[in-house]
Amino acid sequence: MSFGATSPGAMNPAGFDLPAPREGIGRRLSDALTRHGRLLTLLLLTPPLLWLGLIYLGSLFVFLAQSIFSIDPFSGMIVREPTTATLIELFRPANFDIVRRTVLVAAAVTALCAVLAFPIAYYAARYAGPKVKAGFYLAVMMPLWSSYLVKVYGWKLLLAKEGAIGWFAGRLGLGGALDAWLALPVVGGPSLSVSYTGMVLTFTYLWLPFMILPIQAALERVPPHLIEAAGDLGASPGLVFRTVILPLAMPGVVAGAIFTFSLTLGDYIVPQIIGTSALVLGQAVYTLQGTAGNIPLAAAFSLVPILVMALFLTIARRTGAFDAL
Amino acid sequence: MTRASLPLKAAALGGLAFLHVPLIFILLYCFTTEERSYAFPPPGYTLKWFAVVWDRADIWAAIGLSLKVAVAATALALVLGTLAAGALARAKFFGREPISLLLVLPIALPGIVTGIALRQAFGLMEIPFSFWTIVIGHATFCIVVVYNNAVARLRRLSPSLIEASMDLGADAFQTFRLVVLPNIGTALLAGGMLAFALSFDEVIVTTFTAGQQSTLPIWMLSELIRPRQRPVTNVVAVMIILVTFLPILAAYYLTREGEAVAGSGK
Numbered sequence: 001m002s003f004g005a006t007s008p009g010a011m012n013p014a015g016f017d018l019p020a021p022r023e024g025i026g027r028r029l030s031d032a033l034t035r036h037g038r039l040l041t042l043l044l045l046t047p048p049l050l051w052l053g054l055i056y057l058g059s060l061f062v063f064l065a066q067s068i069f070s071i072d073p074f075s076g077m078i079v080r081e082p083t084t085a086t087l088i089e090l091f092r093p094a095n096f097d098i099v100r101r102t103v104l105v106a107a108a109v110t111a112l113c114a115v116l117a118f119p120i121a122y123y124a125a126r127y128a129g130p131k132v133k134a135g136f137y138l139a140v141m142m143p144l145w146s147s148y149l150v151k152v153y154g155w156k157l158l159l160a161k162e163g164a165i166g167w168f169a170g171r172l173g174l175g176g177a178l179d180a181w182l183a184l185p186v187v188g189g190p191s192l193s194v195s196y197t198g199m200v201l202t203f204t205y206l207w208l209p210f211m212i213l214p215i216q217a218a219l220e221r222v223p224p225h226l227i228e229a230a231g232d233l234g235a236s237p238g239l240v241f242r243t244v245i246l247p248l249a250m251p252g253v254v255a256g257a258i259f260t261f262s263l264t265l266g267d268y269i270v271p272q273i274i275g276t277s278a279l280v281l282g283q284a285v286y287t288l289q290g291t292a293g294n295i296p297l298a299a300a301f302s303l304v305p306i307l308v309m310a311l312f313l314t315i316a317r318r319t320g321a322f323d324a325l
Numbered sequence: 326m327t328r329a330s331l332p333l334k335a336a337a338l339g340g341l342a343f344l345h346v347p348l349i350f351i352l353l354y355c356f357t358t359e360e361r362s363y364a365f366p367p368p369g370y371t372l373k374w375f376a377v378v379w380d381r382a383d384i385w386a387a388i389g390l391s392l393k394v395a396v397a398a399t400a401l402a403l404v405l406g407t408l409a410a411g412a413l414a415r416a417k418f419f420g421r422e423p424i425s426l427l428l429v430l431p432i433a434l435p436g437i438v439t440g441i442a443l444r445q446a447f448g449l450m451e452i453p454f455s456f457w458t459i460v461i462g463h464a465t466f467c468i469v470v471v472y473n474n475a476v477a478r479l480r481r482l483s484p485s486l487i488e489a490s491m492d493l494g495a496d497a498f499q500t501f502r503l504v505v506l507p508n509i510g511t512a513l514l515a516g517g518m519l520a521f522a523l524s525f526d527e528v529i530v531t532t533f534t535a536g537q538q539s540t541l542p543i544w545m546l547s548e549l550i551r552p553r554q555r556p557v558t559n560v561v562a563v564m565i566i567l568v569t570f571l572p573i574l575a576a577y578y579l580t581r582e583g584e585a586v587a588g589s590g591k
Binding site for chain 1: 328329333334336337340341343344345346347348350351354362363364365366404405406408409411412413416418424427428430431433434435436437438439441442443444445446449461464465468491496497498519522523526528529542545546549550558559562565566569570573574577581
């Protein structure tokens with residue numbers, strides 16, 4: 001790189017016949033910025049902070065603050081007086097069921113993601129050579145960045161009663177097993193595309209890459225000599241895995257769980273397309289703000305995922321999960 | 326290092342296959358002759374759906390709107406995300422942690438909350454839904470993507486390069502233009518491409534900020550809920566995969582080559 005064009009004389013070894021520095025406004029501004037690092041930081045931060053602070057946080061506040069209002073049961077108008085009635089309404093059995101159902105689905109999705117992601121991340125982090133690793137990375141990134149709706153649609157095709165999963169199950173002689181599974185009380189249903197099984201599978205598919213990447217990052221940071229040392233001290237491979245590798249990979253799992261959990265909690269599109277008629281949290285919020293016009297209760301419901309995630313993040317911070325992001 | 330055991334290999338490859346199988350089926354169903362159900366295997370194969378899509382004005386209008394929104398949102402996010410990265414990459418100051426949290430918040434919180442919040446705020450300020458209300462929503466969650474890419478690169482950029490430039494007489498602006506920008510350029514390009522892909526694909530926030538307008542994901546969502554010609558949706562889905570695939574692939578190669586940033590060696 002050459003700076004000769006912009007600062008003639010600076011490269012001159014004699015160095016004494018430098019032209020006097022230009023004292024234009026730009027130069028003086030530059031000097032001020034260089035001397036006062038804080039001023040520069042402030043100037044840089046102002047536009048993004050204005051945007052996020054004003055537009056984003058402002059909107060959030062406008063919406064969420066309405067959870068302390070209530071709705072007039074007769075006129076359907078919002079009563080702008082502080083009350084805890086709307087928040088308490090969350091604990092009515094019907095509403096509490098929605099919350100519980102959603103958290104359970106999110107937990108199931110998170111667990112399934114962790115189980116599926118671990119071998120992929122483990123292989124990529126510990127066994128794959130540079131070429132294979134790049135291939136793995138691309139293979140994970142492509143679905144991650146593919147269109148969300150396209151992926152949901154893919155599962156609608158697969159899960160449909162007349163679709164591919166049913167056909168393959170029939171061909172492999174597993175049609176009976178599939179029917180038996182669908183006959184089960186909670187996870188079953190008339191077909192996979194209107195059951196919790198289908199919903200959890202679709203969510204797992206959607207968020208799996210978010211679990212793979214942090215686990216892989218955590219595993220790659222496990223120092224190889226720790227594993228060798230454990231082996232030298234007589235631990236069997238299984239013991240090394242349980243006592244050395246797994247604890248060190250946990251922050252990655254937690255980091256991934258932040259994504260899988262929060263993304264499932266807030267989603268209302270998948271349950272609308274694949275799943276049972278029982279509402280989950282996102283759908284409840286959607287119907288409440290839309291057709292029901294009950295913004296206060298929608299705001300109260302919206303607080304649930306935010307609080308659950310805040311709790312989750314506090315715990316995650318303790319485990320050091322943020323270093324694995 | 327020992328070789329991977331067979332079960333591990335099988336589980337890893339099986340997991341990767343799981344990630345790709347549904348996309349293959351979408352491609353397959355583009356060519357089916359059955360338009361009322363998802364019958365498998367398809368009863369016959371045809372190319373006519375590509376022609377049908379070509380003649381559908383509503384699809385092209387949705388694609389056009391999505392592209393315009395993505396370009397505007399990406400441009401905004403590039404400016405705001407780079408500024409934030411410049412401020413937070415090295416500076417240590419009180420309030421740094423909350424600010425980085427604020428940057429992540431729009432993608433950390435459920436999209437539906439962001440969407441309804443913006444809708445409420447627009448309603449309160451009596452801003453009618455327009456192209457720009459969609460862009461505002463998209464830019465808000467695209468900032469963090471640009472920020473993440475830019476901040477990672479800025480942290481690898483050796484401070485001595487900037488000092489050297491200033492020692493040689495360049496002012497802050499020249500240093501930015503001639504030293505910093507060339508070094509973070511590919512990271513910005515990559516961040517911009519990811520932001521573009523994110524915006525092009527966004528449906529949840531858009532549902533609440535679009536009013537009557539139809540971006541491509543909104544069009545797609547209405548087809549998913551009330552399917553008309555199912556293979557048409559497949560053809561559009563494949564188009565979406567291609568439109569997002571190329572920028573992501575490019576972003577990958579850009580950030581990978583970026584490993585060789587000047588002054589990154591420790």
